[in-house]
Amino acid sequence: xxxxxxxxxxxxxxxxxxxxxxxxxxxxxxxxxxxxxxxxxxxxxxxxxxxxxxxxxxxxxxxxxxxxxxxxxxxxxxxxxxxxxxxxxxxxxxxxxxxxxxxxxxxxxxxxxxxxxxxxxxxxxxxxxxxxxxxxxxxxxxxxxxxxxxxxxxxxxxxxxxxxxxxxxxxxxxxxxxxxxxxxxxxxxxxxxxxxxxxxxxxxxxxxxxxxxxxxxxxxxxxxxxxxxxxxxxxxxxxxxxxxxxxxxxxxxxxxxxxxxxxxxxxxxxxxxxxxxxxxxxxxxxxxxxxxxxxxxxxxxxxxxxxxxxxxxxxxxxxxxxxxxxxxxxxxxxxxxxxxxxxxxxxxxxxxxxxxxxxxxxxxxxxxxxxxxxxxxxxxxxxxxxxxxxxxxxxxxxxxxx
Amino acid sequence: xxxxxxxxxxxxxxxxxxxxxxxxxxxxxxxxxxxxxxxxxxxxxxxxxxxxxxxxxxxxxxxxxxxxxxxxxxxxxxxxxxxxxxxxxxxxxxxxxxxxxxxxxxxxxxxxxxxxxxxxxxxxxxxxxxxxxxxxxxxxxxxxxxxxxxxxxxxxxxxxxxxxxxxxxxxxxxxxxxxxxxxxxxxxxxxxxxxxxxxxxxxxxxxxxxxxxxxxxxxxxxxxxxxxxxxxxxxxxxxxxxxxxxxxxxxxxxxxxxxxxxxxxxxxxxxxxxxxxxxxxxxxxxxxxxxxxxxxxxxxxxxxxxxxxxxxxxxxxxxxxxxxxxxxxxxxxxxxxxxxxxxxxxxxxxxxxxxxxxxxxxxxxxxxxxxxxxxxxxxxxxxxxxxxxxxxxxxxxxxxxxxxxxxxxxxxxxxxxxxxxxxxxxxxxxxxxxxxxxxxxxxxxxxxxxxxxxxxxxxxxxxxxxxxxxxxxxxxxxxxxxxxxxxxxxxxxxxxxxxxxxxxxxxxxxxxxxxxxxxxxxxxxxxxxxxxx
Numbered sequence: 001x002x003x004x005x006x007x008x009x010x011x012x013x014x015x016x017x018x019x020x021x022x023x024x025x026x027x028x029x030x031x032x033x034x035x036x037x038x039x040x041x042x043x044x045x046x047x048x049x050x051x052x053x054x055x056x057x058x059x060x061x062x063x064x065x066x067x068x069x070x071x072x073x074x075x076x077x078x079x080x081x082x083x084x085x086x087x088x089x090x091x092x093x094x095x096x097x098x099x100x101x102x103x104x105x106x107x108x109x110x111x112x113x114x115x116x117x118x119x120x121x122x123x124x125x126x127x128x129x130x131x132x133x134x135x136x137x138x139x140x141x142x143x144x145x146x147x148x149x150x151x152x153x154x155x156x157x158x159x160x161x162x163x164x165x166x167x168x169x170x171x172x173x174x175x176x177x178x179x180x181x182x183x184x185x186x187x188x189x190x191x192x193x194x195x196x197x198x199x200x201x202x203x204x205x206x207x208x209x210x211x212x213x214x215x216x217x218x219x220x221x222x223x224x225x226x227x228x229x230x231x232x233x234x235x236x237x238x239x240x241x242x243x244x245x246x247x248x249x250x251x252x253x254x255x256x257x258x259x260x261x262x263x264x265x266x267x268x269x270x271x272x273x274x275x276x277x278x279x280x281x282x283x284x285x286x287x288x289x290x291x292x293x294x295x296x297x298x299x300x301x302x303x304x305x306x307x308x309x310x311x312x313x314x315x316x317x318x319x320x321x322x323x324x325x326x327x328x329x330x331x332x333x334x335x336x337x338x339x340x341x342x343x344x345x346x347x348x349x350x351x352x353x354x355x356x357x358x359x360x361x362x363x364x365x366x367x368x369x370x371x372x373x374x375x376x377x378x379x380x381x382x383x384x385x386x387x388x389x390x391x392x393x394x395x396x397x398x399x400x401x402x
Numbered sequence: 403x404x405x406x407x408x409x410x411x412x413x414x415x416x417x418x419x420x421x422x423x424x425x426x427x428x429x430x431x432x433x434x435x436x437x438x439x440x441x442x443x444x445x446x447x448x449x450x451x452x453x454x455x456x457x458x459x460x461x462x463x464x465x466x467x468x469x470x471x472x473x474x475x476x477x478x479x480x481x482x483x484x485x486x487x488x489x490x491x492x493x494x495x496x497x498x499x500x501x502x503x504x505x506x507x508x509x510x511x512x513x514x515x516x517x518x519x520x521x522x523x524x525x526x527x528x529x530x531x532x533x534x535x536x537x538x539x540x541x542x543x544x545x546x547x548x549x550x551x552x553x554x555x556x557x558x559x560x561x562x563x564x565x566x567x568x569x570x571x572x573x574x575x576x577x578x579x580x581x582x583x584x585x586x587x588x589x590x591x592x593x594x595x596x597x598x599x600x601x602x603x604x605x606x607x608x609x610x611x612x613x614x615x616x617x618x619x620x621x622x623x624x625x626x627x628x629x630x631x632x633x634x635x636x637x638x639x640x641x642x643x644x645x646x647x648x649x650x651x652x653x654x655x656x657x658x659x660x661x662x663x664x665x666x667x668x669x670x671x672x673x674x675x676x677x678x679x680x681x682x683x684x685x686x687x688x689x690x691x692x693x694x695x696x697x698x699x700x701x702x703x704x705x706x707x708x709x710x711x712x713x714x715x716x717x718x719x720x721x722x723x724x725x726x727x728x729x730x731x732x733x734x735x736x737x738x739x740x741x742x743x744x745x746x747x748x749x750x751x752x753x754x755x756x757x758x759x760x761x762x763x764x765x766x767x768x769x770x771x772x773x774x775x776x777x778x779x780x781x782x783x784x785x786x787x788x789x790x791x792x793x794x795x796x797x798x799x800x801x802x803x804x805x806x807x808x809x810x811x812x813x814x815x816x817x818x819x820x821x822x823x824x825x826x827x828x829x830x831x832x833x834x835x836x837x838x839x840x841x842x843x844x845x846x847x848x849x850x851x852x853x854x855x856x857x858x859x860x861x862x863x864x865x866x867x868x869x870x871x872x873x874x875x876x877x878x879x880x881x882x883x884x885x886x887x888x889x890x891x892x893x894x895x896x897x898x899x900x901x902x903x904x905x906x907x908x909x910x911x912x913x914x915x916x917x918x919x920x921x922x923x924x925x926x927x928x929x930x931x932x933x934x935x
Contacts, residue, residue, distance in 0.1 A: 032867050033851035035787055050784045057774035064741060068763065071748040076755075077685075084750035087687040094740045097581055097735060104731045107781065114725060114783040127783060167463040191462060196865045221650060223715060223790060227856045231786025234716045236651060237555060238644020241717035256865075260715075260790040260858045262549045264556060265470040268861040272482045303617040332470065361560055 030166060036227050039276075040253050043230025045114050053107060060103075082114045118231060121242040124207070126213030127312070129153075131261065132215075132222030132235035133363060135266035135322065139203050143212070144286065152289040157318060157369050158269050159198040161324075164191050197256040202273040208249035213239040215294045218363065220264060226257030226274055229252055231272035235263055298372050305383065308392055312380025315373045319365070320381075329377040333362065337385035348391060350376055352401055371398040425520070427564070428512035430497045431923060433519050435821070437494025438814075440522060442893070444486030445807070447530070449883045450716030451479040456879035459872050464863055472862035473547040474627030478533065480550025482567075485575045486526055487801065491810045492671040493518075496610045498821065500586060502602045502916035502923065505595025505932045510588040512580075518581035525574035532564035542667045542931050549860060551661070553641035554653040555593045558634045565635065569628045583617035599933035603696070604914055605688065608695050609674030614751055616663045619706075624660040627653065646652070658709035666705045668802060670698055672769075673740055673810035676762045679816055680744055683759035685911040690743040694745075697736035697743075704733050714785050723782055725780045730780040733782070734773065741770055756909065757831045761812035764839055765805060772800030775850065790860075793853025799846045811838075811889065819904030822896035830895070834888035841885055844878030 037047040039152040042366065074080065125145060133155070140153035165187045192198065205211050215224045217235040225232030229245035247255075257272035265270070277285065302308040317326075323333030325362045336342040355374050360366030365374060372395040418426070427433055435671075455475050460467045466474070497515065501508055509515045532545040532606045546568040548557040557565055590611050594603070603611075630641040630653075640646020642653045688694065710726040711716060718726075744766050753759070775797040779785050788794060811834075818826045848871040855860075857868040864872065895901055907917040915934075919927045 032855035035784075035854045036856065046783050046787060049781065050778070050787070052779050053781055054786065057777055064745060065767055067745050068508055068748065068767060071751075072514065072753060072755075073682075075751050075753050077752045080750065080752055083684065083686040083752040085686070086750075087689050087691070087747075089689075089746075092688055092742075093693055093739070097739060100735050100738045104734065107727060108731060111727065111781045111783055114719065115723065115727070118783055118786065119723075140912070165464055167465050169465045188463070191866060192571050193866065195462060196863060206828060209469070219555055225858070227787060231714050231783070233639045233786075234787060236644075236716065238650065239717065258858050258861075258865075260857070261858045262473070262553070262556065262748065264547070265468075265473065267473070268469060268858075278604060371411070 013298050036376075038230050039247050039253075039255060040228070040245050041248070042117055042245075043228060045117065046230045049114055051108055052110070056103065056107065061253075064180055066352065067155045081249050092395075096244050112240060118243075122246045123210060124208040124244060127214060128203070128205075129214045129216070130203075130235065132217040132219075132263065132270075133286065134219050134264050134361075135259075136268040137199075137203070137224075137270060137272060138218075138260075138368075139201075141289075143247060144252055150290060151293050152286065152291075153288075153367075156199045156201045156273070156310065158196070159200045160192065160194075160196050160269075161189070162317070163189050165197060175315045177277075179246075183234050189226055194256065196269065197258070197271045197273065198274040199271055199340065201286040202254070202275040202285070203286050204282060205245075205247065205274055206279045207247045207252050207276050208234065210246040211245060212242060214246045215243060215314040219361075221261050222263045222270070223258050223261035224257070224272065225260040226272055228255040229257075229278050232260050249278070252276050254280055260350045269369070297370055297395075297399065299399055300372070301394045301396065302376070302379075302392065305379070305392050308376045309383060310376075310379075311373065313375035313384070315369065315377040316380050316384075319376065325364075328381065336381045337387065342381050343389055345389075345391075348382075351382070352393065352398060355399070356402055371395040371402065411617055417435070423754050426516065428508070428513070428516055429925060430509045431516065431821075431925065433509075433515050434494045434496075434498030436519050437490050437497055440519070441487050441491035441494055441810075442890070444526065446886065446890075448479050448482035448487055448895075449581050449886065451475050452484065453883050455479065456876040458862060459864070460876040461855075461873065462864055462866055462869050467862075469862040470544075472549060473549070473860070474533065474545040474788060476550050476860050477546045477552075478530065479547075481527070484664075485572075485801070486522075488668045488806050488810075489575075489579060490522060491505065492610075492613070492668070492806075493579075495606075495671065495675070495810070495813050495817075496582075496586055496778060499916060500589060500607055500610060502820075502919065502927060503607050503914055504590065504593065504598050505928045505934065506589060506593035506917050507805065507926065507928050507931075509585050510593055511585045514581050518578045518585065521574050523577040525578065528567050528572075528613070529575070532567045535564060548842070551657060552631070553657075554650050555636070558631050558642055561635070569632050573625055574626045576625045579617050580621050583614035583621075585718055586614040587618075587784070595928070596935050597932040601692070602934060604674070605677035605691070605694055605698075606671065606674030607668040609698050610708070611699050613667050613670045615744060616667050616702055616705065618661045620660040620667075622663075623656060623719040627656045627660065630656070634845040651713070654713045654716060655710070658712045659706075661712065662709040663702070663705040664703055665798075665801075668767075668806050670702065673698060673808045675813045675816075676744060676765055676811045676868075679758045679762040679812055680747050682749050682816075682913070683756060683762075684753050684911050686747060686751035688743070688747035689749075690739070693739055694743055697739045701733060701735040704736070708733060711780060711785075715789050716780050727780060727782040729930060731777065734777050734780075734793050737773055741766060743850070757814075757826065757835060758812045758816035758909075760835050761815060764835075765808045765812065766806065768804030768842070770834045772797055772805055775800065788853065790858055791853040792849045792857045792859055795859050796846050796849035796853055800847070803846065804842050808838075811835075814889075814893070816909070817916070818893075818896050819908040820916060820919075820921050820923055822900050823901065823904055824896055824901035825904050825908060827895050827901055828890050830888050830892045833891060834885060836883040837888065838882060841878050841881035845875055845882050846874050846878070847877075 034051050035047055037044050064106055127142040129140040129142055137156045139154060139156060141150040143401045144150060215233045215235045216239060217237045219237060222235040223232045224235055233241045233243040253276060257275045259267055259270045292382065323338060325331045330335035334341060341347045354362060355378060356364065356366045375393040375395045375398045382389045424432060424436060452465065458472055472710060497509060544562040548561060589609060602739060633639040634641055635642060640648035642648050642650050642737055644650060677688055677694060708730045710725060712731040714723060779788055779797060815826050815831060852868045852871045857864050904921040906920050915932060
């Protein structure tokens with residue numbers, strides 16, 4: 001058993017290395033090795049500052065390494081058998097204290113200027129509240145121009161399908177990957193160009209207008225980072241941090257970012273996708289979103305168990321599987337398969353309640369999912385993986401509790 | 403107290419043997435040896451964890467481990483390397499070398515010395531045992547998973563049950579470090595040989611003395627941080643919970659008030675080692691001895707006013723951000739002085755490149771690379787881009803691996819003849835050096851590129867544009883890890899006394915009291931203090 005595990009690990013590693021070398025050429029065209037100049041005026045200033053400092057440190061480095069190299073060649077014993085005896089030189093010592101100091105001042109001046117610019121979040125036309133959740137982003141549009149009552153907010157989840165992410169090469173034992181055991185030995189689909197960067201509902205922003213982001217968190221610390229906007233800001237529970245971006249007109253497009261502060265299991269899987277559109281397009285989009293938000297929730301009952309199970313399966317995969325396991329086997333969260341909680345009648349009301357209100361590390365889903373989705377997922381959890389309780393929860397049941 | 407210990411030893415001229423020799427040892431040389439083997443063992447454990455991390459990151463996609471387990475790996479890798487490998491490694495060197503360098507018979511507090519070592523294996527047993535405990539279901543280990551920086555609330559409200567084991571083990575490591583530091587200070591202030599004035603002390607002793615003060619100043623702060631975590635977790639306090647009126651950012655301030663001096667705790671003794679080795683093989687006195695001492699002291703003082711540069715993105719007020727940016731930039735001045743002094747020591751010397759010198763020169767160059775990227779990180783507006791990316795990972799591995807760890811190799815090759823009485827195997831040593839030098843750069847240099855290109859650190863999986871560099875970083879990682887087995891072979895050969903017999907002073911240019919005792923250094927040395935000039 002141990003030897004087979006080791007053997008499979010070794011075979012897996014070698015095949016990975018070979019495929020890695022083969023694929024390296026495919027990925028090269030996307031390869032990047034320097035800071036991105038970015039798309040906003042500030043991000044470009046940051047890039048210029050980076051370039052300047054990089055040159056300064058490169059020159060200092062080459063100077064120091066050059067001197068070491070010369071000394072290693074010219075002052076080796078075979079060429080320089082009698083060492084000099086000097087061990088002090090006040091002039092030199094003052095010189096190499098003062099010169100770096102002057103260089104530092106020269107670097108501090110532009111750094112201070114850019115920092116002050118980055119800090120100025122005043123006169124924004126659009127304000128978006130960005131809330132980090134484990135492991136997704138929530139965007140709430142607060143004010144746009146004179147409109148102080150937009151009432152549009154939504155969740156933004158990673159869109160990369162799990163089959164692309166989970167490519168296990170061996171099961172269980174030494175290297176546990178929990179929820180993806182069933183994928184061992186399967187053929188894995190090719191990864192999309194924007195693997196691990198795409199989301200279902202992107203952040204939509206107008207070009208040519210200053211956008212202020214109010215950054216906060218619902219649980220642990222995250223960090224909101226779109227490199228093309230020129231920097232990151234931590235999302236801290238109980239704090240509201242401010243940052244801003246202004247994408248110039250003519251630079252409409254999609255800009256990707258990632259969470260930059262360790263936030264737990266799926267830290268690497270909560271990307272940011274910002275879609276920058278023209279102001280006219282943005283106004284249309286916002287109007288449509290407002291209309292959707294104002295509409296009453298869809299409480300159409302499920303015709304039968306199968307219909308609820310289908311929606312439930314989809315909802316479960318997108319929201320619950322990360323903690324509770326692809327097959328309800330548990331993980332960071334409780335197990336469902338065969339558990340009292342998901343099979344006994346007396347827990348049904350509690351089940352609905354926990355989904356709506358949250359409990360401990362379990363987030364509240366009332367704001368994230370529609371009553372129809374919540375009903376379907378509870379139905380799914382109580383009927384999948386051999387649970388077969390036959391419980392069919394209707395949207396109305398959930399809406400009442402909400 | 404020290405005279406009592408010496409008198410006690412006088413009655414037992416036979417050296418204790420077997421397990422008892424090590425368990426009950428009050429001898430600075432034996433305790434030093436214990437520390438050094440422990441440090442190497444932790445280096446291998448931490449390295450093994452890093453190999454699993456690099457295996458997962460070889461290609462995009464999750465192939466080997468669960469992202470949850472990945473976080474546990476990065477956490478334990480950091481803790482094992484910082485608290486298990488680097489810190490005890492330098493304490494081991496201090497134990498062996500400080501008494502020999504200042505002409506003392508032993509450390510001033512030998513029994514405490516024993517205790518401060520023997521706490522460590524248990525502390526790490528507690529910490530690492532959490533890897534084999536399952537809180538999330540069978541086969542799903544749940545060691546601490548919040549990074550070695552254990553930011554609240556990820557480590558408090560959201561930490562696994564094993565967080566309490568982590569807190570206990572950090573307390574124990576802290577006790578060990580503080581006792582070790584007290585011992586160094588008392589030894590240096592009380593047991594110097596007649597004529598060994600402070601400004602005649604070897605720089606290794608100076609840098610360790612300053613390090614010891616840093617340890618005493620900041621380890622209690624770390625203890626405070628984990629104690630507040632403990633009460634937040636179990637006793638209803640809300641130091642770090644905004645919901646209870648507390649402040650998660652306070653945690654970061656407290657942690658980095660410890661954490662930044664900690665960074666210098668891990669590098670100042672390295673400066674001392676290099677300042678001993680370069681003059682030996684340049685056959686020329688160290689350039690600017692006094693300025694070295696003052697530069698070390700300035701770095702230590704500045705380390706208390708730069709902590710928030712680790713947290714530029716938490717949203718500090720502009721004035722605070724500017725203060726920490728300027729102070730951080732200022733650190734490069736005394737650090738620069740040190741590098742220039744080493745170069746000036748080599749200049750017009752008569753250089754030979756024995757193994758210790760090779761490692762020392764590699765240190766000066768690679769540490770300078772790490773220092774220069776550190777200067778880039780100090781520039782706050784650009785740090786907003788660099789922060790928490792692989793650029794930072796590259797930076798601190800350059801200063802800690804090709805910095806601190808390389809000097810420990812340098813120290814080992816330099817003093818192994820004194821410790822073991824035989825010269826380290828040259829062929830294995832050369833292989834170890836060249837193999838490590840090439841692989842360490844293959845491992846860490848491309849991290850600058852992926853970091854700048856935007857790959858965040860502590861990522862179990864990444865976007866496709868980072869794939870090429872990550873592949874080569876992993877290859878460099880496996881290569882560097884395997885190279886360290888060569889060092890193990892060198893040490894084992896020395897321990898078995900296999901090799902060319904070493905004279906009392908194996909390096910012709912070496913100076914200092916440690917070379918006046920025979921090789922291997924006898925169990926007791928300097929029972930009658932030598933007189934310095």
